[in-house]
Amino acid sequence: MKPEDFPQEIKPFILPNHDGELIYRCLGCGKQYGIEKLLYTCPDCKQVLLIYDLKFESLKKIPGSIWRKIFDYRKMLTIPALKGIYLYHEFIGPMIPLDTVICLGEGHTPVVEANNFLQKKAGVRFYFKNDGQNPSASFKDRGMASALSYINCLVRKGYVSDVLAICASTGDTSASAALYASFIQPDVKSAVILPHKKVTPQQLAQPLGSGAAVFEIPGVFDDCMKVVEALSENYNVALLNSKNAWRILGQESYSYEIAQAFEYDMENRVVVVPIGNAGNITAVMNGFLKFYETGIIASLPKILGVQSEHANPVYRYYLEPDAAKRKFEPVIVKPSVAQAAMIGNPVSMPRVIHLVDVYNRMSGKQNVFFVEVTEQSIMDWELLANRNGHIACTHGGESLAGLVEARRQRIVGENDIAIVDSTAHAIKFSGFQEKYFEKSLPAEFKISSNPELVNAPVYIQPERLAKVPAPGKPLQGDDFDQFVEQTSKEIAKRLSLKKVPKA
Numbered sequence: 001m002k003p004e005d006f007p008q009e010i011k012p013f014i015l016p017n018h019d020g021e022l023i024y025r026c027l028g029c030g031k032q033y034g035i036e037k038l039l040y041t042c043p044d045c046k047q048v049l050l051i052y053d054l055k056f057e058s059l060k061k062i063p064g065s066i067w068r069k070i071f072d073y074r075k076m077l078t079i080p081a082l083k084g085i086y087l088y089h090e091f092i093g094p095m096i097p098l099d100t101v102i103c104l105g106e107g108h109t110p111v112v113e114a115n116n117f118l119q120k121k122a123g124v125r126f127y128f129k130n131d132g133q134n135p136s137a138s139f140k141d142r143g144m145a146s147a148l149s150y151i152n153c154l155v156r157k158g159y160v161s162d163v164l165a166i167c168a169s170t171g172d173t174s175a176s177a178a179l180y181a182s183f184i185q186p187d188v189k190s191a192v193i194l195p196h197k198k199v200t201p202q203q204l205a206q207p208l209g210s211g212a213a214v215f216e217i218p219g220v221f222d223d224c225m226k227v228v229e230a231l232s233e234n235y236n237v238a239l240l241n242s243k244n245a246w247r248i249l250g251q252e253s254y255s256y257e258i259a260q261a262f263e264y265d266m267e268n269r270v271v272v273v274p275i276g277n278a279g280n281i282t283a284v285m286n287g288f289l290k291f292y293e294t295g296i297i298a299s300l301p302k303i304l305g306v307q308s309e310h311a312n313p314v315y316r317y318y319l320e321p322d323a324a325k326r327k328f329e330p331v332i333v334k335p336s337v338a339q340a341a342m343i344g345n346p347v348s349m350p351r352v353i354h355l356v357d358v359y360n361r362m363s364g365k366q367n368v369f370f371v372e373v374t375e376q377s378i379m380d381w382e383l384l385a386n387r388n389g390h391i392a393c394t395h396g397g398e399s400l401a402g403l404v405e406a407r408r409q410r411i412v413g414e415n416d417i418a419i420v421d422s423t424a425h426a427i428k429f430s431g432f433q434e435k436y437f438e439k440s441l442p443a444e445f446k447i448s449s450n451p452e453l454v455n456a457p458v459y460i461q462p463e464r465l466a467k468v469p470a471p472g473k474p475l476q477g478d479d480f481d482q483f484v485e486q487t488s489k490e491i492a493k494r495l496s497l498k499k500v501p502k503a
């Protein structure tokens with residue numbers, strides 16, 4: 001649809017024209033800084049930052065009912081820059097000109113309702129939101145589209161040149177960073193730092209394929225993060241971890257899409273997210289808050305953060321009911337199948353503490369909850385979900401296991417409807433499925449394989465056959481007919497197939 005064909009009342013807004021005034025605000029001392037420079041922490045007190053729009057108030061002049069129409073109609077536009085997360089341009093990056101937006105097809109991921117069997121099993125009505133259907137197969141693309149569009153904007157304005165973008169990663173951040181950086185090379189090049197043997201082969205293949213410089217170091221993610229922080233403090237590089245507040249802005253699109261997918265009705269909704277470095281849950285809360293403040297949604301959904309027992313610092317922090325007595329302690333992580341969330345000292349913890357407080361206050365009740373789950377339940381729920389039509393990764397399994405646990409604890413009520421974040425695609429983490437099926441997961445995971453969920457290929461080679469085909473050596477004539485007949489017979493036998501009577 002062309003902009004001139006839209007209804008009169010939204011015509012003036014269909015193309016974004018809000019000239020927001022974005023600033024970094026320190027969550028420690030409250031100081032504000034301009035965005036012409038890429039900052040990660042407060043130059044004064046070293047705390048993390050969030051980006052605010054000083055002209056946010058002016059967005060409230062447009063009624064919520066009009067905003068809802070703007071976003072719904074905007075979906076019909078064919079302008080590439082508005083096809084991804086910047087559909088919500090006014091809320092994500094109002095000062096980024098559309099011609100510097102980088103859109104590789106991120107966002108607008110499917111929301112898929114679970115079948116009756118799975119909903120009964122879980123004891124609650126729920127949908128998966130398949131963020132594994134993003135370009136690099138994880139939700140990280142939302143944040144990278146934002147961060148790299150911003151960097152691209154700085155490059156085009158001549159503020160920076162020859163940018164080296166770096167990140168530490170549990171696998172998905174580097175895949176996404178390398179992908180988006182490769183689109184604007186040679187102005188931006190990327191380097192990624194990974195914990196040796198702690199990312200899956202698929203995740204390692206991704207930045208290699210995108211042409212990034214890939215470094216593996218000993219240790220776990222938290223060690224990589226320290227190295228990257230040292231690099232960003234001492235050298236001229238652009239840090240792409242979620243410490244970078246531009247990542248958070250882009251990831252807020254996840255909440256906007258959920259609002260839109262449910263016709264902006266957030267009553268009785270529960271949004272379930274796994275927590276690692278805590279950037280995602282930060283973005284999810286902030287996104288819903290912005291839509292709530294502008295009247296686009298009339299209530300705030302319940303937020304449920306889920307962690308594995310093997311990497312649970314956020315859960316542990318909130319175990320203490322008295323806010324004044326809470327004290328954050330990093331944990332030493334143990335191996336987790338939710339490997340991308342295996343983080344003991346989340347960078348965004350100060351953001352979480354701040355936003356949980358605001359979110360509960362704005363909700364007029366406790367509306368953010370945290371649960372922990374076992375490694376066993378993560379694997380079992382992932383595999384069960386995928387046997388019922390889903391493509392959940394281990395973190396999707398973690399989210400679902402957390403929802404079930406929250407239902408058991410009555411945090412989630414019987415009339416609630418949950419939207420469960422499957423943060424990546426199942427195939428990125430298929431190595432864990434393989435090890436579960438082969439019963440070869442190391443003991444430290446504390447996972448035993450449920451025989452009902454195990455699956456394995458069956459190799460069929462009829463014993464009586466002397467000749468079988470091989471690559472480059474096809475069979476012919478009688479040998480081939482024999483092979484087809486015997487093999488199909490054998491498969492039919494294993495599947496207990498009944499023969500069709502010949503007419």
Ligand SMILES: *Cc1c(COP(=O)(O)O)cnc(C)c1O
Binds near residue numbers: 140173279341423
């Ligand atoms: C990064 C990641 C997480 C954790 O998200 P945070 O923002 O670090 O809390 C969860 N699942 C997957 C698949 C990820 O890539």
Ligand SMILES: [Zn+2]
Binds near residue numbers: 029
């Ligand atoms: Zn500060």
